[in-house]
Amino acid sequence: MSITALANPTRFLGLVDKAVPWLAGLTALTLLGGLALMVQSPPDYQQGETVRIMYIHVPAAWLSMFTYALMTASALGTLVWRHPLADVSAKAAAPIGAAFTFLALVTGSLWGKPMWGTWWVWDARLTSVLVLFIMYLGLIALWRTIEDPTRAARPAAVLILVGSVNLPIIKFSVDWWNTLHQPASVFRMDGPTIDGSMLTPLLVMAIGFTLMMVTLHLLAMRNEVLRRRVRALGLITAGGAR
Secondary structure: OOOOHHHOHHHHHHHHHHHHHHHHHHHHHHHHHHHHHHHHOOOEOOOEHHHHHHHHHHHHHHHHHHHHHHHHHHHHHHHHHOOOOHHHHHHHHHHHHHHHHHHHHHHHHHHHHHHHOOOOOOOHHHHHHHHHHHHHHHHHHHHHHOOOHHHHHHHHHHHHHHHOOHHHHHHHHHHHOOOOOOOOOOOOOOOOOOOHHHHHHHHHHHHHHHHHHHHHHHHHHHHHHHHHHHHHHHHHHHHHHO
């Protein structure tokens, strides 16, 4: 089914109803498998048992950026292609992205305390992720401030595109500046530097988190479509009663 075909909200809702039960089941199985592998994985020779925070922190950090990238694509869909579900996608993704970013910040602090001796440092990676979290909150506030979703769509899309400049800063901050945060250890040109006993549960957890994000996003989009339908019916009813 093409993206154009999904422009029909009724067809989209039908697809969501069919896909979500399967996605939810697959998400649960993947996360359970990842947790089992995480428990069986060995402690790090330097970090000890605290390395297990990585299996939550890293997928959350990846998805904080992936969700904003999805919102960026949705913003382009709103401004360039005027896809009717593009703004719905962006608005539905914002709270999910904010949650993953918050989780990344919290678990990063929990991991940083025993490793760095402090809960927080104002280095490039941590600061840019905090800016990402603030961007999510700002967008959520914008959508809540402007009641009419059609009026909010364009300014929200522009703000999303402006904020997308932060994504490469987050990604390459550890290469561009001297930071306490470790450089990339999975997606590298010369291959991962993590041992397979830790890489496998990390990747399984990342897949599980991604499936959970997709499931939550589809559910949130469905709720937003239904909310807009209820609002439109309410306006029609109010107009007819005058």
